Amino acid sequence: NTLTPEQKRKIEENRLKALARRAERLA
């Protein structure tokens, strides 16, 4: 069950967006 490079890229992008949102909430 391996992910395609595009899926990996999307996941990393969503992870970074979520981290930014978390930081925003904590600010």
Next chain:
Amino acid sequence: YGFTANQNQVFNLIKSCSLAEGISVQNLRTALKYMSLYDIRNSLQFLINEGHIFSTVDENHFKAT
């Protein structure tokens, strides 16, 4: 984090999943039989809004940040 009991259960399950694509809503429902889909969806929305989790390959798979 000040989670409700439901939010905490959902978050812990997502956090404990080691799959690259994260855990599916279907798997959450199976694991949280006593919780309604409405409550699961509400918890997911809260956790997304607060940046604790994010969707992965589609809108039905989630991982923790």
